[in-house]
Amino acid sequence: MPECEDPLWPCAMTGAAACLGGFRGLDVIIHGSSGCYYYPATLLHAPLHGTFMLEKEVIFGSEERLNEVIGELAGKGNRIAVITTCVPAVLGEDIRSILAAHDVILVDSPGFAGDVEKGYQTALSTLAPQVDTGMTGINIDGASLFDPFSRGNVQEITRLLGIAGVPVGTVFSQDNLEKVWQAAPFTLGTNEDFPSGVGTYLGGTLGFRTMMNTFEHIARVYDGADIAPVCDEIEREEDRVTYTCDKFLRRFDPPSAAIFAGASYAQFAADILERYLDADILVMGTRNEPPESSRYPAVQVQGLHHVRECIERQAPDLVIGSSFERSVSAGRAFVGLIPPLRGKVRLAHQPLAGVGGTLHFTEEVLNACMEHKPAVQ
Amino acid sequence: MTLKPSPSNTCRTGGCTLTGALSVTTHVRDAVSVVHGPKGCTHHNFSLLHATNLDNDDIIVPALVSTGLSETDIIFGGEQALDRTLDAVLRDDPGVIFVLSTCIVDTIGDDVGMVCRKERGVPVIPVPTAGFLGGSFQNGVNNALLALAGMAAPGSKTSDRNTCDENKTPSVNIIGEKTLEYELCGNYAEVTRLLSAVGVPVNIRFVHNLPSEQIARLGSAQLNILRDPALVPVGEYLKKRFGIAYVPSFPSGISDTTAFLETVAGACGIECRNAVAEEQALQDATLAEFADLSGSRVSFENAHADQDCIRTVRKVAKVLKMKIAKNGCPVPLPTTTPVGVSGVRRMLHRWRCSIHA
Numbered sequence: 001m002p003e004c005e006d007p008l009w010p011c012a013m014t015g016a017a018a019c020l021g022g023f024r025g026l027d028v029i030i031h032g033s034s035g036c037y038y039y040p041a042t043l044l045h046a047p048l049h050g051t052f053m054l055e056k057e058v059i060f061g062s063e064e065r066l067n068e069v070i071g072e073l074a075g076k077g078n079r080i081a082v083i084t085t086c087v088p089a090v091l092g093e094d095i096r097s098i099l100a101a102h103d104v105i106l107v108d109s110p111g112f113a114g115d116v117e118k119g120y121q122t123a124l125s126t127l128a129p130q131v132d133t134g135m136t137g138i139n140i141d142g143a144s145l146f147d148p149f150s151r152g153n154v155q156e157i158t159r160l161l162g163i164a165g166v167p168v169g170t171v172f173s174q175d176n177l178e179k180v181w182q183a184a185p186f187t188l189g190t191n192e193d194f195p196s197g198v199g200t201y202l203g204g205t206l207g208f209r210t211m212m213n214t215f216e217h218i219a220r221v222y223d224g225a226d227i228a229p230v231c232d233e234i235e236r237e238e239d240r241v242t243y244t245c246d247k248f249l250r251r252f253d254p255p256s257a258a259i260f261a262g263a264s265y266a267q268f269a270a271d272i273l274e275r276y277l278d279a280d281i282l283v284m285g286t287r288n289e290p291p292e293s294s295r296y297p298a299v300q301v302q303g304l305h306h307v308r309e310c311i312e313r314q315a316p317d318l319v320i321g322s323s324f325e326r327s328v329s330a331g332r333a334f335v336g337l338i339p340p341l342r343g344k345v346r347l348a349h350q351p352l353a354g355v356g357g358t359l360h361f362t363e364e365v366l367n368a369c370m371e372h373k374p375a376v377q
Numbered sequence: 378m379t380l381k382p383s384p385s386n387t388c389r390t391g392g393c394t395l396t397g398a399l400s401v402t403t404h405v406r407d408a409v410s411v412v413h414g415p416k417g418c419t420h421h422n423f424s425l426l427h428a429t430n431l432d433n434d435d436i437i438v439p440a441l442v443s444t445g446l447s448e449t450d451i452i453f454g455g456e457q458a459l460d461r462t463l464d465a466v467l468r469d470d471p472g473v474i475f476v477l478s479t480c481i482v483d484t485i486g487d488d489v490g491m492v493c494r495k496e497r498g499v500p501v502i503p504v505p506t507a508g509f510l511g512g513s514f515q516n517g518v519n520n521a522l523l524a525l526a527g528m529a530a531p532g533s534k535t536s537d538r539n540t541c542d543e544n545k546t547p548s549v550n551i552i553g554e555k556t557l558e559y560e561l562c563g564n565y566a567e568v569t570r571l572l573s574a575v576g577v578p579v580n581i582r583f584v585h586n587l588p589s590e591q592i593a594r595l596g597s598a599q600l601n602i603l604r605d606p607a608l609v610p611v612g613e614y615l616k617k618r619f620g621i622a623y624v625p626s627f628p629s630g631i632s633d634t635t636a637f638l639e640t641v642a643g644a645c646g647i648e649c650r651n652a653v654a655e656e657q658a659l660q661d662a663t664l665a666e667f668a669d670l671s672g673s674r675v676s677f678e679n680a681h682a683d684q685d686c687i688r689t690v691r692k693v694a695k696v697l698k699m700k701i702a703k704n705g706c707p708v709p710l711p712t713t714t715p716v717g718v719s720g721v722r723r724m725l726h727r728w729r730c731s732i733h734a
Contacts, residue, residue: 011417035393
């Protein structure tokens with residue numbers, strides 16, 4: 001059924017802005033209406049520009065307006081990127097020809113082309129990242145402005161790589177623009193729903209076990225990497241998580257959980273809950289395509305109506321998702337994992353990746369569950 | 378939030394008509410708002426409305442349904458998608474369905490009105506929107522209010538009405554509250570504080586958390602109080618349709634509250650001398666609370682504030698004997714003109730923080 005009640009996931013245009021808006025040295029223009037501009041501008045907290053199209057440009061063409069906005073930005077030292085929205089995409093104008101006189105990156109990513117991940121990929125492939133085999137370090141992947149944990153993820157993985165004596169290559173997509181074409185040969189993942197596909201992928205960083213495997217991989221391929229301190233930290237902190245979760249289980253039943261997130265974070269959350277709390281994963285509702293193989297009951301959930309149905313049918317103790325999910329969770333224990341995370345002040349850059357990410361997620365879950373005090377059977 | 382609209386051209390930054398209209402229609406509690414366009418447009422607005430509702434401690438989720446137009450619909454026309462969506466929405470038995478179009482739908486030329494005219498057993502009301510093609514955010518608000526007003530029966534003459542209950546107490550309607558503003562609850566509380574001082578109840582909040590059946594009561598108030606002067610076209614329409622006079626805005630700043638009391642009391646035929654005296658005393662006490670700001674040199678931070686707001690805050694600064702200077706301490710201006718005594722008090726607390734920072 002194409003119609004969708006209260007759709008929960010942004011469009012491809014927002015995804016493109018989430019990618020391009022993260023690069024310093026790039027001025028991003030949303031070519032479309034003010035409505036199309038304000039949403040990504042407020043969601044991503046990025047300095048975006050807009051053409052703010054009016055009716056006359058729909059009728060007579062948008063060339064003059066586009067040139068006007070580009071003219072204001074040109075010559076100030078930054079490259080310029082233009083993202084097309086739905087209306088310019090169907091007007092039939094040859095935007096590429098209009099932009100031919102300018103040094104502009106054109107990303108054709110109208111909202112109707114798909115969801116946020118699609119737009120992110122389109123934008124990144126338009127930039128055409130390149131590996132520079134002479135570059136040292138390891139790239140960090142999956143840092144999309146759309147992800148409220150991305151800054152925390154980058155800080156945490158930068159810290160862990162630093163402990164291992166490995167410099168950071170390019171951060172996709174939160175870095176200086178020129179580094180897109182000077183990427184290191186190896187890449188680590190954070191939020192794997194936003195992969196760059198650049199370099200050799202060494203693995204993810206969500207969860208202790210995944211991290212251990214990834215750092216062992218680093219030790220094999222990266223000369224001079226000293227992973228021992230990182231492995232020590234992983235083991236030490238996993239012991240703390242195990243102890244704390246065990247203490248919880250001495251007093252409370254394991255939670256039954258409904259998880260709603262992108263596939264990557266949803267899988268991470270389910271693994272943590274099951275491994276350390278013996279939780280019952282009732283449903284793993286993914287905003288994007290669910291993982292091809294998962295031992296959890298995975299289904300794609302894109303509208304709030306569907307979320308509400310899942311929660312009412314499964315009656316979980318714990319709901320994990322966005323503030324949309326919290327709105328229909330009827331006072332159940334709740335942990336925020338994906339945007340939007342409204343109604344709560346968030347200033348610190350908390351991670352989900354790395355050691356700190358698992359610690360943060362686990363303490364959020366335990367505190368939420370203890371606050372709601374599930375009954376001992 | 379970093380916003381860099383460029384070039385600065387006010388006719389382009391009036392916001393999205395669709396968002397304006399949804400800020401009204403989603404406050405009709407048993408209604409469903411169908412957004413005819415790609416899913417992304419609905420998500421943008423759903424996310425925004427959800428966030429502002431949470432800010433206002435309102436956990437009711439806005440009921441939006443997208444027709445989910447795909448690239449194929451955009452090429453071959455989206456009317457079938459709208460028809461199919463309306464049929465699907467009917468299964469949830471809404472009291473009323475509002476249909477709002479988007480930029481792309483008006484660009485491809487779908488006949489939304491034709492689809493809405495089909496008999497479905499509940500009112501299906503098209504609201505002229507269409508994003509930037511429909512005008513500004515404020516156009517969306519006004520268009521939605523006018524569409525909703527059409528659901529109320531034409532009223533009798535004012536002299537025959539005058540009441541909203543058996544006690545023959547004159548009442549007022551609150552028209553066009555800015556449901557997306559952060560200060561929504563506080564501003565309403567300030568207005569009802571003043572209304573209570575002269576014993577005038579609110580008939581309906583048009584539109585805030587309103588069941589559709591209550592829209593029929595729109596014509597039974599003595600006076601309409603508009604949120605701000607941008608709603609004058611709505612005030613004029615209601616005056617023509619129901620014969621109800623209007624006050625063009627909530628009280629601006631601290632000194633307007635006494636004039637507001639006198640206007641409301643006058644329209645409702647109520648004696649208000651005591652209420653005005655008490656209000657004057659409250660104004661004096663509030664200004665005395667901030668006497669420490671006297672002599673401070675300040676400048677205003679928000680270059681986008683409207684003239685009414687700047688006029689109002691200059692007046693407050695003057696009363697408090699503050700000096701406005703370009704090199705003064707930057708103090709924040711409210712997004713909109715501070716409403717009444719409580720609005721000014723909150724603004725002065727923020728100023729004090731800035732001055733003492």
